[in-house]
Amino acid sequence: MADSTSKKSFLRVFDGEAVSPPPIWMMRQAGRYLPEYRAIRANIPSFLEFCYSPDAASEVTLQPLRRYNFDAAIVFADILVIPDALGQEVAFKEGEGPVLEPIRTLEEMSILDVDRVEEALTPVYETLKILSREIPETTSLIGFAGAPWTVALYMVEGRGKTEGERARDWAYSAPQEFHKLIDILVEATSRYLIQQVKAGAEVLQLFDSWAGALSVEQFRELVIEPNRRIVEKVRAACPGTPIIGFPRNGGVLIPEFVEKTGVDGVSLDHSVPLDWAVDNISDNCVLQGNLDNRLLVVGGDAMNRGIDTILEQTKSRPFAFNLGHGIVPQTPPEHVGQAMDRIRGLSS
Ligand code: 1CP
Numbered sequence: 001m002a003d004s005t006s007k008k009s010f011l012r013v014f015d016g017e018a019v020s021p022p023p024i025w026m027m028r029q030a031g032r033y034l035p036e037y038r039a040i041r042a043n044i045p046s047f048l049e050f051c052y053s054p055d056a057a058s059e060v061t062l063q064p065l066r067r068y069n070f071d072a073a074i075v076f077a078d079i080l081v082i083p084d085a086l087g088q089e090v091a092f093k094e095g096e097g098p099v100l101e102p103i104r105t106l107e108e109m110s111i112l113d114v115d116r117v118e119e120a121l122t123p124v125y126e127t128l129k130i131l132s133r134e135i136p137e138t139t140s141l142i143g144f145a146g147a148p149w150t151v152a153l154y155m156v157e158g159r160g161k162t163e164g165e166r167a168r169d170w171a172y173s174a175p176q177e178f179h180k181l182i183d184i185l186v187e188a189t190s191r192y193l194i195q196q197v198k199a200g201a202e203v204l205q206l207f208d209s210w211a212g213a214l215s216v217e218q219f220r221e222l223v224i225e226p227n228r229r230i231v232e233k234v235r236a237a238c239p240g241t242p243i244i245g246f247p248r249n250g251g252v253l254i255p256e257f258v259e260k261t262g263v264d265g266v267s268l269d270h271s272v273p274l275d276w277a278v279d280n281i282s283d284n285c286v287l288q289g290n291l292d293n294r295l296l297v298v299g300g301d302a303m304n305r306g307i308d309t310i311l312e313q314t315k316s317r318p319f320a321f322n323l324g325h326g327i328v329p330q331t332p333p334e335h336v337g338q339a340m341d342r343i344r345g346l347s348s
Contacts, residue, residue: 212249
């Protein structure tokens with residue numbers, strides 16, 4: 001008979017267990033800091049095509065697992081596959097990041113077709129199926145999507161490196177119009193996540209990377225409520241699949257986010273004091289985070305101190321180790337291995 005320790009450690013935290021050492025994965029654990037990623041990326045000119053190539057996408061998902069033995073793998077894809085699947089023009093330009101044909105009126109919104117999404121994203125489900133067969137049996141498989149506000153920001157602005165000013169203005173000046181866009185995204189994202197679970201995703205994460213750009217009122221309306229609706233829809237179809245929210249830079253509104261959305265876990269950015277999170281976020285919610293990604297660039301004593309503080313502050317709670325935001329390309333790969341050893345108590 002299976003005892004609790006035979007279950008994957010990342011899944012055990014969602015059963016309420018304070019696993020020690022905690023399970024570890026890192027946002028953007030696949031990516032440009034790894035030379036073996038850059039080698040594959042160099043052969044595929046279009047980033048979206050890369051996301052839609054199950055062999056290449058599964059290979060780069062596996063690369064960091066071979067080096068570091070993470071407890072979870074996150075499927076290689078991007079949050080902007082949703083606007084692409086809805087019919088918006090999306091491209092990734094070298095040195096510039098994502099570029100989209102902006103949607104700023106109801107008429108421009110009318111090109112979006114929710115009914116295309118599930119089928120258009122079949123390659124991502126294929127990647128998940130390959131990964132379910134190929135990841136080690138102790139490793140959990142994570143599926144993901146961007147949360148509606150964060151995806152809408154890129155759809156409206158047409159590019160990254162903004163604070164979502166146009167999107168926020170639109171949401172204030174014509175809330176009914178903006179809510180139409182959010183409704184489309186709630187539906188498309190829910191269907192996409194449900195298909196990911198059917199293809200083998202064991203845990204889901206919703207990235208709301210730009211949650212912290214909003215006022216309190218807009219945070220409730222554009223972050224909490226859409227995340228809540230997605231959790232409700234996905235849970236109805238896939239009961240038992242843990243869902244992690246990531247309202248990045250949500251600050252003091254994070255406990256309210258957890259309570260109202262009903263997420264099973266919350267990923268915390270590096271500005272959140274973990275002792276405060278332990279005291280203020282419901283015990284039923286797994287905490288995840290929140291090492292500053294700059295500490296992985298710097299390494300050494302500063303990194304070790306950051307790790308030790310996190311472990312100390314979370315030892316009584318079901319917790320998964322992660323960063324406050326994704327690994328940056330300048331990160332020396334050996335620092336990631338040193339961090340893993342430190343977290344697992346394999347170095348002094
Ligand atoms: O040139 C390259 O190789 C492209 C770099 C890259 C990568 C590796 C992009 C472009 N996306 C990804 C993969 C990716 N994106 C993953 C894969 C799995 C993993 O973590 O290993 C995930 C989960 C994402 C999610 C994502 N994409 C988010 C949410 C998380 C976050 O970082 O805040 C966001 C905001 C994006 C948009 C995006 N995609 C790529 C870039 C450069 C950006 C950011 C654009 C910007 O705002 O400047």
